[in-house]
Amino acid sequence: MSEHDPADDQAEHEAIQSRTRDTVARATHLMRQHTAAGWSAIEDRILTRALNAFRPSAPVRGRHDGGDFFVASDVVVARLRRVIDDVPEAAAERITCSTDDNDVLDSVTVQLIAAYGAPLLQLAERVHAVARDCLEDLLGVLAPAAEQIHTHVHIGDVSNDPRIVT
Amino acid sequence: MHGERRRSPRGTSDLDGPSVVPDEVLARQAGLGDKEAFAQLVARHGPSLYGYVFRLLHDAADAEDCVQETVLAAWQGLPSFRGDSSVRTWLFVLARHEAQKHLRRIRPSFPASGSRPAVNLDQVAQEVRDLHADTAAEAVEVALLAALDVALRLVPERQRSVWILREIEHLSYAEIATVVGITPAAVRGLLQRVRATVAATLQDWR
Numbered sequence: 001m002s003e004h005d006p007a008d009d010q011a012e013h014e015a016i017q018s019r020t021r022d023t024v025a026r027a028t029h030l031m032r033q034h035t036a037a038g039w040s041a042i043e044d045r046i047l048t049r050a051l052n053a054f055r056p057s058a059p060v061r062g063r064h065d066g067g068d069f070f071v072a073s074d075v076v077v078a079r080l081r082r083v084i085d086d087v088p089e090a091a092a093e094r095i096t097c098s099t100d101d102n103d104v105l106d107s108v109t110v111q112l113i114a115a116y117g118a119p120l121l122q123l124a125e126r127v128h129a130v131a132r133d134c135l136e137d138l139l140g141v142l143a144p145a146a147e148q149i150h151t152h153v154h155i156g157d158v159s160n161d162p163r164i165v166t
Numbered sequence: 167m168h169g170e171r172r173r174s175p176r177g178t179s180d181l182d183g184p185s186v187v188p189d190e191v192l193a194r195q196a197g198l199g200d201k202e203a204f205a206q207l208v209a210r211h212g213p214s215l216y217g218y219v220f221r222l223l224h225d226a227a228d229a230e231d232c233v234q235e236t237v238l239a240a241w242q243g244l245p246s247f248r249g250d251s252s253v254r255t256w257l258f259v260l261a262r263h264e265a266q267k268h269l270r271r272i273r274p275s276f277p278a279s280g281s282r283p284a285v286n287l288d289q290v291a292q293e294v295r296d297l298h299a300d301t302a303a304e305a306v307e308v309a310l311l312a313a314l315d316v317a318l319r320l321v322p323e324r325q326r327s328v329w330i331l332r333e334i335e336h337l338s339y340a341e342i343a344t345v346v347g348i349t350p351a352a353v354r355g356l357l358q359r360v361r362a363t364v365a366a367t368l369q370d371w372r
Contacts, residue, residue, distance in 0.1 A: 016369065023371045024364055027314035028333050030307055038226050039216040046230070047208050050237040051201050055245075074245075078199025085195075092198055164191055 061103040062139035071138060073097045079138055080110070083130045089115035090123050091165040104142055105135065116160035189253035197244035204244070208237055211254060215261045218330055221315065222265045222323060228272065235264040251344050255337065258345045262327060269323070310371065317367035318360075325360040328353055 057074035077095045084092040094111040110131060114123055128146070135143040159165050187206065195203035215236055220229040239260045247256065318326050327346055331337045332353075339350040346353065 020365050020369045020371075023310070023368045024314075024361075027310050027368060027371075030311045031314055032334055034217075034311060038220070038229065039213045042216075042230050042233070043209070043212055046212070046234050046237050047205055049234060050208075050241045051204065053238050053241065055242050074199055077245075081195065081198035081200065091194075093194060095198055163186075163188060 058097075058099060059103050060097065060099055060105050060139065061142055063142045064140045068142075070103065073099070076105070076135070076138060079134055080108070080131055083134045084110065084112070084127055087123070087126050087130055089118035089165060090127055105139060108135070113165050114158050115165045116158050190249060193244055193247055193249075193253045196241070197247055204241060207240075207253065207257075211257050212237070214254075214335055215257060218258065218327075218335065219261050219265050221318065221330055222262075222326065223268065224315075224319070228268055232264045232268045233261070235267075236261045239264065252341065255341045255344050258331065258335070258337070258341075262345055266323070313368060313371060314364065317364045320367060321360045321363050324348075325356050325363075328356045329360040329364070332357055 055074050057072040059070040060073050060076050062069050062071055080095050081092045091113040093113045096109045098107040100106045132146050192203040192207045216233050219232045223229050331342045339353045342353045343350045
């Protein structure tokens with residue numbers, strides 16, 4: 001009868017551990033590679049539903065020849081962002097609107113990211129100008145005049161990354 | 167679709183590149199109403215979110231509902247997103263929150279995080295053995311993947327989340343801690359436990 005060698009047990013134990021590690025690694029790799037098949041089938045539906053959902057937003061009063069109308073402040077912010085982002089060397093970081101008791105826009109605060117080295121005062125003036133034009137276009141005669149609206153331009157960040165601000 | 171020039175994105179950790187818009191930029195633009203930017207964020211992270219939620223819920227319809235709520239919450243929450251965590255981490259926070267809500271809704275007995283899952287251990291062990299027995303089929307890899315899924319069902323949701331977020335999504339311990347609401351040290355401990363469970367469950371697999 002052969003003598004039992006504890007070293008054999010140890011070797012077998014280590015072999016099992018090694019095999020298990022390999023198995024787990026292989027299974028984990030498979031899970032990483034496994035693309036959730038269902039996602040592509042539902043992606044468009046999920047995105048559309050989300051974008052059509054109500055996003056809490058205060059009304060802002062506008063006025064045109066036919067009378068008063070209301071625009072969601074969300075829409076005002078989105079329009080401002082578009083025109084501000086089109087200003088070279090500037091990007092909108094945050095835009096907040098406030099309205100009076102009659103839902104008339106009385107304050108817009110624009111926080112900017114400026115490209116490194118941009119002349120900040122000129123940049124702020126350009127942003128102020130395009131924001132004013134945008135509001136006039138959007139809200140008609142109820143858009144506050146330049147001297148009436150409190151447009152604060154804060155330079156919240158400076159970046160030389162062209163992917164952030166160009 | 168906005169007509170403005172698109173600022174080239176800066177990528178997340180695994181998406182860095184000169185032409186990849188960073189998550190933070192997309193989030194800022196989406197927060198200011200840019201739907202195209204939001205669509206890019208969803209396209210970038212949707213597959214991971216869906217995969218994560220699917221492995222928590224084990225049901226395609228439930229996973230879709232849950233990811234729908236996650237994406238909706240993201241769209242509505244982006245205007246107030248302050249960037250305290252990365253966008254990706256924040257999205258996983260939303261996804262886990264929605265998954266837990268969903269589990270509590272469809273299974274009122276869903277255990278609180280950290281407690282044992284409502285899984286019959288003998289049944290799970292038998293499932294692994296059955297999968298193992300099927301290795302003669304050409305779908306060995308499918309069976310192994312399924313065995314791992316079964317092994318993960320043995321652990322509580324929180325441990326499962328930690329394992330998936332680390333091993334599949336490669337989040338850091340700090341990011342996982344944010345998602346799961348514990349400390350990074352606790353993440354390390356949970357990860358050790360779930361790794362041990364997975365290893366023990368798959369030990370007999372060849």
